[in-house]
Structure formats: C-alpha cells, structure tokens
Amino acid sequence: MSDEILLKMRDVWLEGRSDETWNPIINDVDLTLKKGEVLGLIGESGAGKSTLGLAAMGYTRDGVRISKGSVEFDGIDLLTASAAVKRALLGKRIAYVAQSAAASFNPAHKLMDQHVEGPVQHGVMGRGESEADGIELYAKLRLPNPDEIGFRYPHQVSGGQLQRCMTAMAMSCRPDLIIFDEPTTALDVTTQIEVLASIRDIVEQFNTAAIYITHDLAVVAQMADTIKVLLKGDEVETADTRVMLATPTQEYTKSLWAVRSFERPLKSAVQTGSVPVVSVQNIDASYGTVPVLHDVSFDMHEGRTVAVVGESGSGKSTAARCITGLLPPTAGQIMVDGDVMPPDYRKRSKDQLRQVQMIYQMADTALNPRMSIGQIIARPVEFYLGLKGAEKRKKVDALLEQIELEPSQYYHRLPSELSGGQKQRIGIARALAAEPKFIICDEVTSALDQLVAEGILRLLARLQDELSLTYMFITHDLATVRAIADEVVVMKDGRVVEQGPKVEMFTPPHHAYTDLLLSSVPEMDPDWLTNLLAERGVDNIGDAAVDKM
Template identity: 80%
Template sequence: VVAQMADNIKVLLRGDEVEEADTRTMLSDPKEDYTKSLWAVRAFQRPEKPPVPEGSVPVVSVRGITAAYGKTDVLHDVSFDIHAGRTVAVVGESGSGKSTAARCITGLLPPRMGEIAFDGEVLPADYRKRTKDQLRQAQMIYQMADTALNPRKTIGQIIGRPVQFYGGLKGAKRRERVNELLDQIELEPSQYYNRLPSELSGGQKQRIGIARALAAEPKFIICDEVTSALDQLVAEGILRLLADLQDNLGLSYMFITHDLATVKSIADEVVVMKEGKVIEQGEKTSMFTPPHHAYTDLLLSSVPEMDPDWLTNLLEERGVDNIGDAAVDKM
C-alpha cells in the first residue's frame, strides 16, 4: 500500500531513523539490512500436506448454515469442513460473511438454519446451551490484541483465568501451567508473567492471545485476521509459531483473512466467500491455479505489489480513469 500512496518513505526501528528516500529509490535500492528485510518477499511457506483420508470425520463441519442479523439474512447455505491438523483459510472482502461464519461456529450467533458439528456431534446452536467441554474445544484468537486483552490484568492473570476455568488448576499448579504456555509461545515466563499488556509490543500481545486460547487445550482455533495489524516480520513470526503449534499439538485452524500472501503461507484449503455465500472452495494448490471463479480472479488480481506503478496499471487494465471511480462492479 505504501508503494502506491507514498512519495517518500522513512524507515524507523525502535524509535530511530534507519533511512529515508523517495519511494522508487527506497523500493529498488534500500541501503540498510533492516529495510531489505522488510522488503523481502515473505519466505515462510508450509510444505504441502497429504490429502485428507477418505471417510475421515472432520473436526468441524459447517452444514448449510443460514444466519441473520435481525430480519436480514447475512449467510446463505454455507457449508465447509475442517479436518484434524489442517488449516482452512476463509477469504473474501469486508462484509462477505467470514467473521459471521465464525460467530455461528462459536455459538455467539445461532444460525437460523443448518447445523455445526464437532467430531461428528451436532452442537447446540447457542453457546449458552453448550457444555464446558464443548466450549473448551473451540477457541478464538482476535484481530486486535490491544482490545482483546484486559489492560488491568497481568499476563499471568489473563492466561491463568482459562487455565483455572477449564483445567481447575489453582495456586502453584496454575502458575506452572501459565509458565508452560508462555514457553510454548516463546516468551520467557520470568520476564512476562507480571507485566501488563501496555508493556508489550503488538506481536507480544498477539502471542499472549494465542497462549490464552491454548490454555483451554482446544482441538480447534479460529484465527480472525490475527496478522493484519502487524508488520511483515512480526506477522511471519506469528505464522511460524501457529504452524509449529499445529504440528506439535495437532490443532485445526479456521484462518480468516483478506491477505492472500498469508493464505499461500499457511493454508491447506481455501474457502472463498462473497455476500454471505461460498463462491469456491478446495485445496490451496488448486485454488491458486486457473481457471477460477470470476470473483476469485478479482481477489487474486487485487493483491498489491511492491511496484509504485502497480495500482495505475491495474486501473488501466480495468478501464478506470481515476481512483475515485475504482469501485468494482459486483460480480
């Protein structure tokens, strides 16, 4: 985005200026190693996993759900499966229904039609009717760690609450478990246990959000735009951590995102949504290989590139004279 909008770029690191230049010079010939690392194409790429065994029961199965806010349906007959140890990326523009589908899975928004099954067992639509174990198995990591963490509680208290609620641990055993979780997210317990969220960086806060989700010992985690507020280097660290946790714990992820570079890095399957409907879904490799649905093509072609002329060229290809007229017709 900076490549399209800025005339000059100034790079900062820990409050100090690293370098400054006009946009074209900075993108084509950065001088400092830190700047070069920011410009580098994301290197993290998970290896392809073998196909899901035929007949295996999904960890989560979304079956024909239709959901509404008030009298207006916002999801229409949505279906997809998430299998053990796999990541399903749900992508689409704002308002496509990604987060609403997540709310239905967690029981925060009971669907008007359809059902949610966990390990083959149909769950009550409303979270208030689910058992503690059913609630434990599905956790969520939120987009904005700043608002997701209680600013008045220490890190030990934030992680310790679900440890006690779901695991029944208190006192020394609770602290021991919190320390284990901090180790899992690669933060030193002695340095972070008594800190407040305001003392942490954005990436560290997101790691605490991950630890809080892990505290329930779930099988399935919804990751709602968890890297969108982070810079590229920090986001890559979060993706690597999530991948390692999945490998070590056998977790299944629903990864809500609009960033197709992230999808390429971490997803096994992709679900494309538009206006509350599933437009296309399948294995990641097939989803990034033509032919696509027209809307999927639009999403792929709209991924910004590190080229100051990218936006101008894209608008010319679409026959748009200026950015103010760049709203794309609904497909």
C-alpha cells in the same frame, strides 16, 4: 517533478513527553522534497512516521515538541513563523489527509459544506465557485455521481468514497504539499486500489508534492518516487523507489522486503472419508431480520489451516460466531468431531466449549486490562483442567514458554505493559490453555506490523505442527493466506463463492470475484498499478467492478 526544492527539514529531533520526562521520537532526520515529488515514508508503528509527517507542517500533537532542527517550506521557516503566517499556509498550501476519513469528517455537516470551508476561509474562491470546483474534483477522483455526492452526509457514502472526498478536500486550495497519513490502511483491497489510483492521478495532474505515510511496502511502491525508511525514530535509508526495491542496502530494509516470502510447505491432500474436526453444514444466519449467511458449508480437517477470505461485510466473522455459538444459525448445523453441537453456546457443555477456542483481531480489547498476564492465562487452566496452586503455575509457565515469552518476566505484567505483538501472543496462550483441537483466528495479524505479524504466523504454524491444531483463519489479506493456508474459502455477501486447496485457488481459472480479489492485492513491482489499470481500465477496478457482479 522539477528541481525546485519545496520542503527542507534539517536535523529534526522530536521528543514526546511521558512519565514526566522528554523521550526521543525522531532523531536527527533530514527530509527534502522537490515540487511535485512524492515521498513514501515507511516504518513500523512507533517508528515516528506520523509525527514526522505532522512536523513537516510545523505542527506537533500535544505532548510532543520539536527540540532541534529546522523545517523550511518554500523559504518560510515554519518553526519560527508566527501563528498568523502558519494559519495562512496550512490548509491553503499544505494539506493533510488523515487515516480514518470516517473519524475526521464532522458527521453533522454535508461533505460539500466541509469541502468549501478551506477555500472560502482562505479567500481563494467564493462559495459558488468552490462548490463547482468541488464537483469537478469529485469527477476527477472518479466518484460516482459527482454532482450530488457532495450534498450527502459523511455516513451516507462508503469508506473508500469518503477517503476520496477527503483527498478532494485537501486539493480544494490546490496546495503545494499534501501529507497522506495511511489513507488506505483501513480499506478493503478492492476499495484500496481505487483510492490509490485516484490519489496518484490527481497528484500528478496538479503537480502536487506529497508525503505518503504507510506501513505497506507494496502500496508505497506504487505511489512514491522516493522512499524513506524509518526505524524507531532513526532514518534507515532513503533512495529512489526503483533502486530501493531492487537493491536495499540496509539489513532492516532487507528484512522488511523478506517478510512476504514466508510460506509453509504444502501438505498432502485430505484423506477421503476422514471425519473433519469441524464441519459447517448448510447454515443460514441473520441479525434480527437481516439475513447475513446463506447456505454456508465447509469442512476443516485435523492439523490443517482453512483460510476464510472476503471483504468486510462478506459474513466471514459471522460464520465464526455461528461456530462458537454466539449467533445460533437459523438453519443448518455445526458438527465437531462428528457430533452435532448445540447451536447456542449456553447450551454447550464445558468440554464442548473447551474444544473451540478463539483468538481475536484486537488484542487490546481481548485481554482484560485489569488482570495480569498470569491471571489471564491461568483462568482457563483452572476452569477447564482443574489445576490449582503450583501445578497451575507450572502449566502457565509452560504456556508462556510455548509462545516464546519469558515466564518470570511477564507473569505479573498487565496487558498495557506489552507491545501489540506480545498481546496477541497472550491471546494465543489463553486459547492454548484450554487444550483445544480447533482455534478460530479472527484477523489476528491485521492490526500488527508486518515483521510482528510474520512472527505470529510462524508461531501459529509451529504450534500447529507440534499440537496438530486445526485453524480457521479469517482474513482479508491474501498475502497471509498464501503464507499459512492449506485450504481457502472465498466468501461474498454471505455466500461461499469458491473453495478448495490453496494451490487450486491461486492458479487460474478462478471465479470472477476471486480473480478480482487476487488481482487487487498490491505487488512490490512499482509498475503493477499502472499495468493493472492499463489491462482492466479505470472502470473495472474496485467497487465499480464488485457492483458489476
């Protein structure tokens, strides 16, 4: 880092157009970035982080405008610069790495063809030179087979590798500034750590300044020199990473820091001999001819939460589909309260269906957008409990109160008029309406901001205590597991790797895979990544480590 200022944004106001008026998105935010400095931009969704990140390039999405302020990059005013001047800057001196690499690469062209486009267009290098440089960058980012990987199509490499290829592409012109917009949010923890390590490395090597946008505090603690916290378009505070982590001054920042402290009290051990509410016994399952589950068994007891953890593709959601009967297992059986359930949901009675309810990850697709909240919750009430008219309304109101939403205010609303956390609450109410014993929570908090997610976890915990519900909690987030689980089941490649009470799972010795999972979860300590790399070595993290097992 030097003291030379690269990017200077002064009194920036951004507005977005909706309902035929301009509404504020960012209010009067200043941002200064020195050469080689990494600035972490954090905040909840809707805080305006991405919009501000794009504004740093002098760019706004359609329907957004910079109403006041100035953006100066290396002495050039980006807001008044002509299109030609900006064209010469963007891609060459300022680059952008988007959240979803899979959606940002053109699937019809090889990676290398897309990689060389920038340097060739900007006249930085010729095609051959640029290809050679690309291979070098791939090696620096520790991609496997750097010589060949560029000549594959985007769908032929994994998500983490694709994200690193995009970083390489952003680096291709050796820009002075890169904007990373949630580059690891969609990745598994073991993959994330690899991408984090390589991004940090390469940014340091080329002394590139960066704006790192994320909602994950632990991630930003590893990456950034300075942290800026945004709340609903307003700057909350800006400080050096270590200072900010140690002594946050603002209430909001403190509340962000505190989220991870939520933890339920431990419950006594399950009495031996009690009948589990749901028992999964030696099930195998396959999609078509592809086997996905192998001899999976675990029990779930009344009033307890069983967290099923594993990376994407480990079969944890498939196990849930077997329990609900959407995917009849090829071997083994599901027992509820000691009775064997028919494997196919179509063969189950209304009462058997009522007992097993589900809450989905994406509340957006789990609620019918054309039905009002009242209708959505009333349907299972009417269907299972046979309530009609005023009685039905009373029950729905009671359910809405249970999930802490004011009935008169929300009964007639449509899902699109609710926030993400509220939608998830409606999903919970719909499951509760059936008065079930057992609820499957499929990644219910992973699409939510941390504060909102914590609210949902607290609500679920309270409901469990009140109604002695049993939860199967599918997640890849170990912080959530720590907060809410009583027992943990670790899955990998369709098998149960390890299972037991939470305390046992979080204290060594672990199974090697559990150990890898646990150690890959970023911690708030800014030295965590450095220490981990020193301890394990660069070749013993992420996919490489998983492959060795």
